[in-house]
Every structure is written in structure tokens, then in C-alpha cells.
Amino acid sequence: xxxxxxxxxxxxxxxxxxxxxxxxxxxxxxxxxxxxxxxxxxxxxxxxxxxxxxxxxxxxxxxxxxxxxxxxxxxxxxxxxxxxxxxxxxxxxxxxxxxxxxxxxxxxxxxxxxxxxxxxxxxxxxxxxxxxxxxxxxxxxxxxxxxxxxxxxxxxxxxxxxxxxxxxxxxxxxxxxxxxxxxxxxxxxxxxxxxxxxxxxxxxxxxxxxxxxxxxxxxxxxxxxxxxxxxxxxxxxxxxxxxxxxxxxxxxxxxxxxxxxxxxxxxxxxxxxxxxxxxxxxxxxxxxxxxxxxxxxxxxxxxxxxxxxxxxxxxxxxxxxxxxxxxxxxxxxxxxxxxxxxxxxxxxxxxxxxxxxxxxxxxxxxxxxxxxxxxxxxx
Numbered sequence: 314x315x316x317x318x319x320x321x322x323x324x325x326x327x328x329x330x331x332x333x334x335x336x337x338x339x340x341x342x343x344x345x346x347x348x349x350x351x352x353x354x355x356x357x358x359x360x361x362x363x364x365x366x367x368x369x370x371x372x373x374x375x376x377x378x379x380x381x382x383x384x385x386x387x388x389x390x391x392x393x394x395x396x397x398x399x400x401x402x403x404x405x406x407x408x409x410x411x412x413x414x415x416x417x418x419x420x421x422x423x424x425x426x427x428x429x430x431x432x433x434x435x436x437x438x439x440x441x442x443x444x445x446x447x448x449x450x451x452x453x454x455x456x457x458x459x460x461x462x463x464x465x466x467x468x469x470x471x472x473x474x475x476x477x478x479x480x481x482x483x484x485x486x487x488x489x490x491x492x493x494x495x496x497x498x499x500x501x502x503x504x505x506x507x508x509x510x511x512x513x514x515x516x517x518x519x520x521x522x523x524x525x526x527x528x529x530x531x532x533x534x535x536x537x538x539x540x541x542x543x544x545x546x547x548x549x550x551x552x553x554x555x556x557x558x559x560x561x562x563x564x565x566x567x568x569x570x571x572x573x574x575x576x577x578x579x580x581x582x583x584x585x586x587x588x589x590x591x592x593x594x595x596x597x598x599x600x601x602x603x604x605x606x607x608x609x610x611x612x613x614x615x616x617x618x619x620x621x622x623x624x625x626x627x628x629x630x631x632x633x634x635x636x637x638x639x640x641x642x643x644x645x646x647x648x649x650x651x652x653x654x655x656x657x658x659x660x661x662x663x664x665x666x667x668x669x670x671x672x673x674x675x676x677x678x679x680x681x682x683x684x685x686x687x688x689x690x691x692x
Contacts, residue, residue: 318547318665321540321573322605322673322680326618329606338592344580344599345592350610350630352590353602356581358635360386363581363600365637383525383579383637390636396507396514397522397640401500406644409444413651416443421659425691429666432685437538438463441531441648449523450499451488458484459527466528467676478524485520530641533632536575536674536681537566537649542656543685544569546665548620555622556657565622566649571629572620574605577680579633604630605680661690 320326329348332339337349347353356363366386382393420439424430442463446456465477488501496502504519514522545552555561578601585596594600608629609617632639639645666686674681 318543320547320618321543321682325605326609329603329609330611330618333606333610338590338594341601344601345589345594346578347589347600347602348606349590350607350613353604353607353630354634355589356600356602357630357633357637360636362584362587363602364584365390365579365581367580367582382522382640383529387636392510392512393514393518393522394636394640396504396512401640401644403643406647409448409644410647410651412447413440413444413648414655416440417652417655421655425659428691429686429688432542432687433535433539433682434684436652437535437542437685440538440652441534441645442527444644444648445527445530448500449488449526450492450497450501455484463527463531467532467674467679481524481527482517482520485523486516488523489516489519526641529639530644532679532681533575533639533641534645534648536679537570537645538652539681539685540573540575541566541569541649541653542663542687543682544572544620545663546687549663551620551622552657552663555653559654559657561622562650562653562657563646564625564627566646566653567627567629568620568622568624569649570631571608571614571624571627573680574608574629574631575680576631576633577605577676577678578603579637579678604633659692661692664688 332346333348337347338352339346339348347356364386366384382390382397385393417436417440420436421430424435430436439460442459443456446459451459462477462481465473485501489505492499492502492505496505501519501523504514504522507513551565555565581600581602583594583596583598583600587594587596589600608614608631611617613628614624632642632645664687666688669684669686671685672683674683
């Protein structure tokens with residue numbers, strides 16, 4: 314039987330649905346909001362017309378992320394992505410499996426005696442931070458600082474975000490100097506020495522990648538795990554089904570990504586006058602493709618507002634599409650799969666602690682809960 318819990322972000326998803334049916338390309342002050350699946354996919358796949366690279370008049374020119382693959386177009390984008398892919402191979406990610414398992418068990422051991430936990434604080438937030446820190450070879454004593462930075466980046470305060478990014482850039486530049494003097498078996502050392510056509514990453518590009526890895530890689534995975542737990546609370550029969558048939562976890566994760574997409578939108582910029590879905594858009598205007606809306610488009614997903622782990626096909630856009638499709642998606646999926654498998658093994662039942670109201674993050678970019686207190690029955 315379906316839980317009586319209300320869907321997350323119900324107001325936003327109702328607005329998405331109404332706009333898809335009435336004004337699917339909507340003029341918001343400062344940007345065009347793109348809401349239908351096919352239009353979102355067109356924007357994501359056509360980087361020549363819808364650029365990820367803001368012009369010099371937009372944003373802060375000192376922002377370290379302006380040098381990251383997230384904000385660049387070909388040919389530089391392809392060069393940087395090629396360098397990064399050398400160290401983010403499937404085999405490199407698979408090697409993290411045992412460490413992810415150890416960390417998940419460690420976090421659950423901390424809360425098991427109490428029979429309750431805050432999913433976000435106790436598992437979903439710290440797990441990706443530790444894995445990314447381990448990937449980069451960050452000293453153990455600095456990992457609390459990583460948590461602090463990650464929290465600041467999504468507080469929604471522009472001055473705090475800017476100062477945090479500068480702190481991180483200074484930190485990673487120092488770490489690079491340390492690696493040049495004393496190389497280690499970590500991603501940072503590997504990136505320093507990676508080459509494509511004889512070219513290395515510049516210091517700014519390498520620092521930008523490290524910041525992006527922490528910001529995007531951590532937040533996406535954290536929200537995926539947190540949203541997954543809410544799906545279990547909203548649909549308790551799914552929790553029971555996956556306990557009996559854990560082989561269904563990967564498909565369930567794809568539906569979790571579609572149903573509650575961790576990333577709402579990322580901006581693009583029209584490089585020329587263009588018509589999108591019958592709507593003229595002028596060169597230089599910002600275009601925001603809404604992954605969250607596209608993934609609930611009824612023309613692509615029958616019964617789109619129903620959570621269905623047997624949905625097939627499930628061509629969601631939660632990790633984007635085209636040349637900027639999320640490079641860290643395999644790692645996010647692996648962390649979520651391991652975390653959910655262990656939780657299903659160790660917990661007999663979940664219930665929401667209703668003693669405090671739930672709050673969604675105020676971010677315009679990511680979608681997830683600030684906290685999710687639950688009670689659980691150990692197996």
C-alpha cells in the first residue's frame with residue numbers, strides 16, 4: 314500500500330506540469346526556462362547553439378569554476394575531459410567499492426544502537442565527501458574542512474560561495490605543489506601528470522576540476538541517496554520488494570534519479586538567434602533546461618508522477634546529455650547502489666520521524682532535503 318507521505322517538491326512539480334502544457338518555454342526574468350523533455354534534450358545535445366561557456370560579461374571572472382569542464386565548450390572541453398577520463402576509468406572507480414562499503418558500515422554502526430538516524434547528516438552527506446577526499450588524496454585531518462566547504466557551496470549565499478571557492482582554490486594549489494615534491498597514488502597526482510597530445514592541465518584548470526568534483530560530485534550523490542530514502546518512505550512496498558530482490562537495485566536507482574532528479578537545471582547561453590519549440594530565442598540569452606521537469610514529461614514517461622522501479626525504457630536526463638553529461642555518474646551510481654544494498658540488508662523497516670518538519674534545500678540548482686530523520690528496525 315502506498316504511503317500517505319506527501320511527494321517532495323509537490324508545488325514545483327505541479328508548476329512544471331502546468332507549464333509543460335501551457336507555456337513549455339517560459340520567459341523568466343533573466344532566462345528562458347525550458348520544460349519539455351524533447352526541448353531539454355535538444356538544448357543539452359546542441360552545444361554549438363546552446364553554449365555552457367558564459368561570455369566575459371556574465372558572472373565573476375575570478376570564479377575558479379570558469380576554468381572547469383562544466384563551463385567550457387570544444388575544443389578545450391574535449392581536451393580537458395580527455396585528460397580527466399584517463400584517471401576516472403571504470404577500473405579506477407571499481408577499486409573504490411570496498412572503501413565505500415567500509416564507510417557505509419562505519420556510518421551505520423554509529424547510529425545502529427539508537428535505532429534512528431538522520432539520513433542526510435549521518436550517511437548521505439558524509440559518505441561522498443570521504444570518497445572524494447580519498448580519491449584526491451586529501452590528508453585525513455582536512456576532511457572536516459571538505460564537509461564545511463561542501464555545505465557552504467550550496468547555502469545559496471553568493472558571497473559565501475565565492476569566498477569558499479577561493480579558499481578551495483588556494484588549498485588545491487598548495488596540494489599540487491606538495492604532489493610535485495612528493496607524488497602519491499591518488500587522482501591529484503595522476504591529473505598532474507596526465508597528458509593529451511602532449512598537454513597537461515594548467516594549475517587553474519586542475520584547481521577548478523577539484524572544486525567541481527567536490528561540489529557537483531558530492532552534492533549529486535548526497536541528494537540521490539537522501540531522495541532514495543524518501544522514496545522508500547513514500548513507497549514502503551518498494552523497500553520490501555528490493556529486500557527480497559536486491560538485483561533490482563540498479564533499475565530502482567534509475568527511477569529514483571528520474572522521479573526526484575538531484576539536479577534541477579544548469580544554464581546554457583544561446584550563441585545565435587534560434588527557434589526552440591516555436592519560441593524565438595536571441596543570441597546571448599540564458600537558457601535553463603530543467604532536467605527535473607523533463608523527467609516528469611508524460612509524453613516520454615507514462616504515469617510520470619508515479620514512482621515505478623520497473624519502468625522501461627527509462628531514458629531520464631538526471632545526469633544531463635551530450636558532451637557535458639556528468640563524468641561522475643558511474644561513481645554516484647556505485648555509491649548509491651552500495652549504500653542502498655547495505656541498508657536493505659541491515660534494516661527491517663523504515664519510518665519517518667515526524668517530530669520535525671522536513672525542509673528542502675533552497676538551492677535553485679540542486680534538489681534534496683536538508684534533513685531526513687528516520688526510525689529503523691534492525692534485521
